[in-house]
Amino acid sequence: MPPTPKIKRPSSVTVEEFFRVNEKSLKLKLVGSDVGFARKISEPSVNRPGLALSGFFTYFAYKRVQVIGNSEHSFLEGLDPKLRAARFSQLCSWDIPCLVIARSHRIGDELIEIANSAGISVFQTNMMTMKFLNTATIKLEWAFAPNMLVHGCLVDVQGIGVLIQGDSGCGKSESVIGLLQRGGSLVADDAVRLRLVEDREVVGSAPDITRGMIEIRGLGILNVAAIFGVSAVRLSKRLDLIVELVRGAKTEDLERVSASADSHDIMGMKIGRVTLPVEPGRDVAGLIELAAINFKLRTFGYDSAVEFDQRLLKKMTDEQLG
Incomplete structure (x- = not known):
């Protein structure tokens, strides 16, 4: 039997790798700049930053892909423009890998600019939020698998x-x-x-x-x-x-x-x-x-x-x- 080859255990995946490999399967589209493509995804899962957008960052899973679904988008739309920008800036001040906007929702150009200024790329998908969460998790587990x-x-x-x-x-x-x-x-x-x-x-x-x-x-x-x-x-x-x-x-x-x-x-x-x-x-x-x-x-x-x-x-x- 041939000698057992060395096992590779990926500790991270770059945002660019995640996008290039899953662009079609996750129906991803870059709506901001690719400034954050070198950032690393360090956990094989995704996170919905609803509590973070409300100002609660205790136990914030910032190492994961951040997904803005219906509830997060509705919450942002209901905020005063200045408060919305402040909350979004606070979210982007963390070392998050990237942002994905689900269900083809759009966020204002000013929010995209905030994310790009912080070195974070923003993507959009027309997938339902839960379907994207499940599919993206499977894709990430595959990428992180030994x-x-x-x-x-x-x-x-x-x-x-x-x-x-x-x-x-x-x-x-x-x-x-x-x-x-x-x-x-x-x-x-x-x-x-x-x-x-x-x-x-x-x-x-x-x-x-x-x-x-x-x-x-x-x-x-x-x-x-x-x-x-x-x-x-x-x-x-x-x-x-x-x-x-x-x-x-x-x-x-x-x-x-x-x-x-x-x-x-x-x-x-x-x-x-x-x-x-x-x-x-x-x-x-x-x-x-x-x-x-x-x-x-x-x-x-x-x-x-x-x-x-x-x-x-x-x-x-x-x-x-x-």
Whole structure:
């Protein structure tokens, strides 16, 4: 098994990264200056600054993205212009990352100018406030999730996320082609970005530059969607099983029959692992598919190795009893 790569744990995300990555999904539009793009979001959540606008700053979550929804906008509109400017200036005096105005509401140019003068960028979205809060929180948790970059190919095989690993030249990409011909979907080839989501599952995806692409020796870079159809590509997939391809002398140490299920630790999560020997003439893609199906059976409570042991024990018992 390749050595475990270093785990990255992001402590912050810049406002520019948050905007560029989520501009379309969160329907964000810059209505002020980009003066605050270098500011950092230090907590993977969002905050509605209603109490802060009323002058109460105790326990103010200033490290989060600040969202002005219906109630905050209505409160500001009901204030005297001078008091409104004073309260907004007080809010912007804190080191907040950025401001997002929900439901396509508009705030006065004077308030935008106050924010820009304080080095804070202002965005607008037409999303409902609660929908934006939920979606933005998910996006931020994804950005802040512990992650690592591993070498291998991640494929969706009958709903099972299979990470294929092995030495260079052992046939990983060729096996993926065989799985795609059997109806599988490619998530990532060669480099796989793994993220620990909510401390409960590991999700894999491809770097932007290689998404939907696969490299085959002798053929070069191939566009999977163009050859196999768009259904043959997935943006992300939960990691369920690791298949390590080995060849040569390494295959001599493999057990022919084993009732124990092997596993590998990925960022604190136990991931099932299968080691498959690679030899000329072996249908490696078919074996990987069988490994995925067998893993699925185990999740349903059926284990072929356990059943074999039970049969063997029964036969031995029957023979002893005559």
